[in-house]
Every structure is written in structure tokens, then in C-alpha cells.
Amino acid sequence: MAVRNVEAVKNMNRSCWIIAGATSAIAIRFAQLIAKCGDQLILLGRDHEKLSATQKDLQIRYNIIVDTISFDAEKTSEHQEIATRCMQIAKYPINLLVAFGLMLPGLSADHSQADVVKVININFTSVASITFSFLSYFRTQKQGHILILGSVAGDRGRPSNFDYGAAKTALETFYEGLRASLIHDNVSVTVMKLGYIDTPMTYGKAGYFLAVSPERCAEACLIAAENKVAVKYFPWFWRWIMLIFKLMPRFILYRIKV
Amino acid sequence: MKKRLCGWGRTQFVKTNALRPEFISDIKSMFQTSSSLISYGCGRSYGDQALNKDSTLLLSRLNRFIAFDAEKLELICEGGVTLYDIQNTFLQRKAALITSPGTAFITVGGAIANDVHGKNHDRVGSFSEHVLWFDLLLANGEIIRCSRTENQKLFFATVGGMGLTGIIITACLQLQKHPIGVRVQNELIPDIATMIAQLRIAREQSTYSVAWIDMISRKNFGRGILSTGEPDETDDLGLKKTEVKISVAAPILLIGKYFLNRFTMHLFNLLYYTRLEKKQKPAIQTLMQFLYPLDAIKNWNKIYGKKGFYQFQCVIPDECAETGIFEIINTVKKSSHVPYLVVLKTLGKNGEGLLSFPMRGFTVALDFPNHKDVLSLLKQLEIITLKYKGRVYLAKDACLQPEDFPVMYPKLPEFQIILKEVDPDKKWQSEMSRRLKI
Numbered sequence: 001m002a003v004r005n006v007e008a009v010k011n012m013n014r015s016c017w018i019i020a021g022a023t024s025a026i027a028i029r030f031a032q033l034i035a036k037c038g039d040q041l042i043l044l045g046r047d048h049e050k051l052s053a054t055q056k057d058l059q060i061r062y063n064i065i066v067d068t069i070s071f072d073a074e075k076t077s078e079h080q081e082i083a084t085r086c087m088q089i090a091k092y093p094i095n096l097l098v099a100f101g102l103m104l105p106g107l108s109a110d111h112s113q114a115d116v117v118k119v120i121n122i123n124f125t126s127v128a129s130i131t132f133s134f135l136s137y138f139r140t141q142k143q144g145h146i147l148i149l150g151s152v153a154g155d156r157g158r159p160s161n162f163d164y165g166a167a168k169t170a171l172e173t174f175y176e177g178l179r180a181s182l183i184h185d186n187v188s189v190t191v192m193k194l195g196y197i198d199t200p201m202t203y204g205k206a207g208y209f210l211a212v213s214p215e216r217c218a219e220a221c222l223i224a225a226e227n228k229v230a231v232k233y234f235p236w237f238w239r240w241i242m243l244i245f246k247l248m249p250r251f252i253l254y255r256i257k258v
Numbered sequence: 259m260k261k262r263l264c265g266w267g268r269t270q271f272v273k274t275n276a277l278r279p280e281f282i283s284d285i286k287s288m289f290q291t292s293s294s295l296i297s298y299g300c301g302r303s304y305g306d307q308a309l310n311k312d313s314t315l316l317l318s319r320l321n322r323f324i325a326f327d328a329e330k331l332e333l334i335c336e337g338g339v340t341l342y343d344i345q346n347t348f349l350q351r352k353a354a355l356i357t358s359p360g361t362a363f364i365t366v367g368g369a370i371a372n373d374v375h376g377k378n379h380d381r382v383g384s385f386s387e388h389v390l391w392f393d394l395l396l397a398n399g400e401i402i403r404c405s406r407t408e409n410q411k412l413f414f415a416t417v418g419g420m421g422l423t424g425i426i427i428t429a430c431l432q433l434q435k436h437p438i439g440v441r442v443q444n445e446l447i448p449d450i451a452t453m454i455a456q457l458r459i460a461r462e463q464s465t466y467s468v469a470w471i472d473m474i475s476r477k478n479f480g481r482g483i484l485s486t487g488e489p490d491e492t493d494d495l496g497l498k499k500t501e502v503k504i505s506v507a508a509p510i511l512l513i514g515k516y517f518l519n520r521f522t523m524h525l526f527n528l529l530y531y532t533r534l535e536k537k538q539k540p541a542i543q544t545l546m547q548f549l550y551p552l553d554a555i556k557n558w559n560k561i562y563g564k565k566g567f568y569q570f571q572c573v574i575p576d577e578c579a580e581t582g583i584f585e586i587i588n589t590v591k592k593s594s595h596v597p598y599l600v601v602l603k604t605l606g607k608n609g610e611g612l613l614s615f616p617m618r619g620f621t622v623a624l625d626f627p628n629h630k631d632v633l634s635l636l637k638q639l640e641i642i643t644l645k646y647k648g649r650v651y652l653a654k655d656a657c658l659q660p661e662d663f664p665v666m667y668p669k670l671p672e673f674q675i676i677l678k679e680v681d682p683d684k685k686w687q688s689e690m691s692r693r694l695k696i
Binding site for chain 2: 023025049050053054056057060061063200203204208
């Protein structure tokens with residue numbers, strides 16, 4: 001049965017959500033929804049101060065215990081160990097949200113070589129790495145959701161952020177394959193293709209007037225995951241905007257400044 | 259980012275460089291780059307208090323709880339936490355703020371900076387009295403702890419200080435045990451003299467008391483409803499649901515221009531009063547419903563249309579409350595302006611802050627649509643307030659004259675001396691501080 005609102009999630013079986021990049025604006029709202037539903041939470045984040053602030057707030061607000069583990073997306077060699085530690089804490093079948101991302105200011109072509117590598121690594125390599133660290137657990141538990149935050153920037157390469165966009169495109173192909181591989185294990189993989197969300201990443205950008213609150217985004221993410229959707233545009237209209245862009249011949253696309 | 263901001267009254271707009279920290283650690287790097295700054299929480303100050311055309315620091319995302327001591331009922335939270343968050347979280351655990359104003363959509367920082375008061379001011383005083391300490395970010399980038407014993411001077415300057423001493427980063431609040439329900443008794447009162455007399459009784463007898471006065475009806479001018487409340491333990495009526503449903507007044511917005519006039523408001527009042535006449539028995543409401551009736555419509559300020567509205571709120575000392583309030587009401591009656599919402603309340607004692615609004619007396623708040631010449635009426639009301647040694651509430655103010663301000667707030671020189679010490683370069687400024695020449 002399709003889940004239409006967050007209230008409906010409350011009545012489902014208990015699970016444990018592991019959130020990588022838990023101090024991002026969307027992840028915080030997502031964690032609040034999970035806490036409200038009464039599910040277990042394990043937060044992974046790099047900045048200790050921010051992670052602990054997020055943890056304390058959730059604990060007081062929802063009267064629950066929240067676990068945190070220090071996690072650096074770039075240090076992929078540590079990911080397997082972090083996954084093992086999560087599994088020791090998890091009391092219920094796990095779900096995974098990967099919510100970290102990096103977009104650097106300025107045009108992509110003006111970025112340094114090191115910056116481009118960093119953007120691609122964080123947005124793609126690290127996401128794939130943390131997911132794969134949990135893969136064996138998903139396969140044995142034979143249930144659960146993997147939720148990835150993609151971007152509409154991945155649909156066409158644009159001068160403003162093609163390094164970021166390319167990593168997001170890669171994610172989509174990667175997780176499409178993963179979804180197909182896990183389909184018999186009853187594990188769903190969802191990629192959210194997000195437009196402008198009111199987070200520090202978009203704050204002050206030209207399209208900010210289109211930005212939707214991270215609260216609503218988090219709700220849409222949770223509902224999409226529970227409904228086992230493969231790819232979902234949010235807000236919905238981006239699906240049609242990006243359709244136009246995808247169909248647009250290059251000679252026109254190159255002349256449009258967006 | 260450039261953003262257009264306004265006060266709750268929607269009479270003044272500024273285009274400002276709006277900075278928005280997500281975490282406390284983000285603030286420092288932001289505020290050092292900008293010339294002059296003011297903090298902006300929920301935007302519920304009516305006038306120009308939280309506006310600054312240079313730079314504004316939007317603090318709504320610093321809304322985390324930091325610690326809660328369930329035994330002592332002490333809550334430590336970030337300055338951008340709203341009172342709604344606090345009430346909504348803790349009322350289920352039978353704890354609540356000791357006092358709160360008529361809206362929960364204000365931040366803790368804003369509540370301290372305006373030293374806000376509630377319907378139980380006679381009993382418990384204003385908001386800041388229940389603030390144990392706060393951490394203040396000063397203009398030089400330093401964060402210091404202020405309380406009644408530590409950095410005392412700065413504590414009392416910041417209480418009611420309109421955000422001009424610095425940013426309240428975190429605060430420790432004393433909560434109280436409070437049941438979810440309030441037993442509410444509404445009483446119809448025929449005229450203002452009786453109302454004032456009744457309020458004098460109510461302030462001694464009831465925990466909560468507030469009065470609404472009808473100044474639209476010509477026939478029944480001055481009639482009102484006296485609403486008193488007592489915390490109630492009986493937990494029936496499905497009061498377990500503490501969350502207030504918030505609706506957005508979209509349909510009213512569309513017709514707002516045509517909807518809001520003397521005739522429709524009269525009709526609305528008529529319905530309201532006749533309904534009340536039939537049932538004057540006490541009823542149980544949740545604390546949230548009782549304290550925040552207007553919060554049910556999230557953007558009710560937009561009902562007043564494009565031009566917005568002014569709210570005039572002043573306090574008149576107890577000794578001359580009758581004459582003062584009568585003079586205010588008669589002046590309004592003689593003018594062509596009709597206040598759609600009039601609230602009368604008693605205040606218990608003086609606030610602790612140097613620029614705190616409360617003093618023992620009666621406070622009256624009147625909402626005027628921004629029609630032509632309304633400012634001259636507000637000026638008249640200001641003169642009456644001065645005459646009776648009262649003062650205007652800065653949280654609501656948009657047009658007080660700079661020469662009247664020090665008369666109403668005699669501790670201003672003391673405040674200015676402290677400002678010179680902690681902020682010699684005037685880093686913290688608002689449109690209001692410039693207007694009032696603080």
C-alpha cells in the first residue's frame with residue numbers, strides 16, 4: 001500500500017535509520033521525522049560540535065536516545081569499520097540515508113584540480129563507499145531502504161556546476177544498477193533528484209526564490225523511500241523543467257545562461 | 259543574500275544583506291564582514307526594531323535545545339528556538355514556560371530583547387524574570403555569560419535591549435509544572451469603566467486575565483469580554499493533543515481587501531458576542547489554545563492588505579489608569595480610525611531591564627489599518643501616554659518620536675553608557691535605533 005504521509009510511517013514496523021552527513025539541513029529535518037515516528041537513529045558526521053548539537057536537540061525534543069559516530073566522508077578506508085560499529089548499535093533492521101554533499105562556489109571551470117577531485121570524490125566516491133560498507137548487512141537482513149540525495153544538476157552539464165552535476169549523474173547510474181541488484185533481496189534504493197531546497201548550498205543563489213523548505217523535502221524523501229520509488233524529482237515541477245532541458249539541443253542549451 | 263524584510267505590521271520594508279547561520283559556529287565569520295547588523299528572529303516585532311538596511315542576521319535556524327534538567331525544569335536552548343517549540347515539546351511532559359505573550363511564534367532571543375509579558379504578568383512578571391542566564395555575542399566577537407550575578411550590568415541592558423547589546427546565542431530558561439488544560443471563564447462586560455474595575459479584581463484572583471474591547475460597534479461601543487483562566491488538571495476532552503493546528507489564511511487574503519471593513523468586522527463581532535452570551539459557562543481549553551488564539555491563523559497580519567497596519571500599545575500607571583485609558587479611547591472614538599482589535603490587560607510590576615516595558619498599571623493595545631492620517635492619531639495617543647507618565651511598547655512601535663523616547667524610558671542614559679562600553683563602533687544598529695537616536 002502506498003504511503004502518502006508521514007503519519008502512516010509511524011504505524012510500520014520499527015527500524016533503525018543511519019544518516020551519513022547528519023548535520024546537513026535536510027538530514028536534520030529527516031532525523032526529526034524519524035525521531036517523531038519513534039524509530040532508532042544513528043547519526044554520522046564529521047564536525048563533532050555540530051553533530052553533538054544535532055544529537056542533543058533530537059534527544060530533548062523527542063525524549064529519545066540518539067547515537068552518533070564520527071565519520072569523514074573523504075576517509076573511505078574507515079567506512080567499513082564505521083558500518084560495523086553502526087551494526088553493533090542497531091537494534092532493528094537498518095535503513096540508510098546518505099545526505100552529505102559538496103558544491104563549491106564559482107564556475108566549475110575556474111575550480112582548481114584539487115577542488116574538482118574533492119567535489120567528485122565527496123559527491124560520488126564517498127557516497128558509493130559508505131553504501132557498499134553496509135551492503136552485506138542489507139543483503140542478509142533482506143529488507144530496508146537506501147536513500148540517496150541526487151540533484152537536478154545531474155541531468156545536463158552546465159558551466160555553473162558540472163563537476164558537482166557529473167558526480168550526481170554518476171550516482172544515478174550507480175544506484176540504478178544497485179537497485180536492480182538488490183531487488184531480489186527486498187532492499188529498495190531511492191534517488192531523490194532535488195531542485196532548489198532552502199539549505200546553505202542554495203542560499204543566495206539565483207534560483208533561490210524557487211527554494212522549498214528542507215522540512216518538506218525531508219518528508220518527500222521519507223515517503224519516497226517508504227514507497228520504494230526508484231527516482232523522484234522534488235519539488236515535482238523539476239521533472240518537467242528538466243525534461244525540457246534534456247530534450248534541448250546543445251546549440252540552444254549553450255546559449256542559455258542558467 | 260539581498261532579502262526584503264518587514265516587521266509584522268508590514269508598514270516598513272527594507273532590502274538588506276540577510277545572513278543566515280545554520281549553527282552557532284557559523285555566526286562569527288558572518289558578522290565580522292558586515293558593517294552594521296541587527297538580529298532577526300521570527301519577524302514578529304511590529305515596526306522597525308529588527309530591520310537594518312545594511313545587514314541582518316536571520317537566527318531562525320539556531321533553534322536547538324541544548325540541555326534539559328527534568329528535575330529543576332531548567333531548559334538551555336539556542337536563541338532562535340521559538341516559544342512554540344518549547345511549549346509543544348514540554349507541555350506533553352506537563353511543563354511549560356512560566357509566561358508567554360499572545361503569540362508563540364517568537365524566538366527566545368526576541369522574547370528577552372523585548373522583555374515580553376503575558377496574561378499572567380501580575381502573578382509572575384515578565385519573560386526575562388525566568389531567564390537564569392544567557393550567552394551574549396558582543397561586537398568584538400567575544401561570547402560572554404550574563405546573569406543576575408555575572409556581568410550583571412550587561413544582563414539588565416540586554417533584557418529589553420532590542421538586540422542592541424549583542425546576539426543572544428544561548429539562554430537558560432526556568433520552566434514550570436503546568437497541566438495541559440486551562441479552565442477559561444469568559445464574561446461579557448457592558449462598558450470600559452466596569453471592565454477596568456473587573457480587571458482590578460481579576461488581577462488579584464485569577465492566574466490569567468485579559469480583556470477584549472469592541473470599539474467597532476457604535477451602539478455598544480466599549481463593551482467587552484473579560485477572559486480569565488486557571489490551570490486545570492482534569493485531563494479529559496482529548497486534551498492530550500497539545501499541538502495546535504495552524505492554518506494559513508489564504509482565502510481571507512484573497513478577499514482581504516474587501517473583507518476587512520467596518521461593516522464586516524461589526525458583523526463578526528456581533529456573531530462573536532451573541533455566541534458568547536449564550537454560553538458563559540467555564541470551558542476547558544489547552545494552554546496553547548488559550549494563550550495563542552491568533553496563532554491558529556499563521557499570517558493574520560496579511561489580512562490588513564498591502565499597506566499593513568500599526569499596533570499602538572502603551573501602559574498607563576495604576577494611579578491614573580481610568581482617566582488615561584478613557585482619554586485614549588475617546589481620542590480614538592473621535593478620530594475617523596477604527597481599531598479592529600483592542601486588548602486591555604493589567605501589568606504587575608516594573609520590568610528588570612533598563613528598557614523594559616512593563617510597569618504596574620494597565621496596558622492597552624489597538625490595531626489600526628494603515629489608512630491615511632493614522633500616524634497623526636498615533637502621535638496624539640503618544641502625547642496622552644506621556645501625559646499620564648506611561649510608555650509605549652517598543653516591540654509594537656513603528657513611529658515613536660525620538661524626543662519622547664527618553665521621557666518614557668528614563669533609564670536610557672544608563673543604557674547608552676553600557677552600549678558605549680561594549681559596542682563603541684555601533685556594530686549593532688536597527689532602523690529603530692537610528693530613528694530613536696539610541
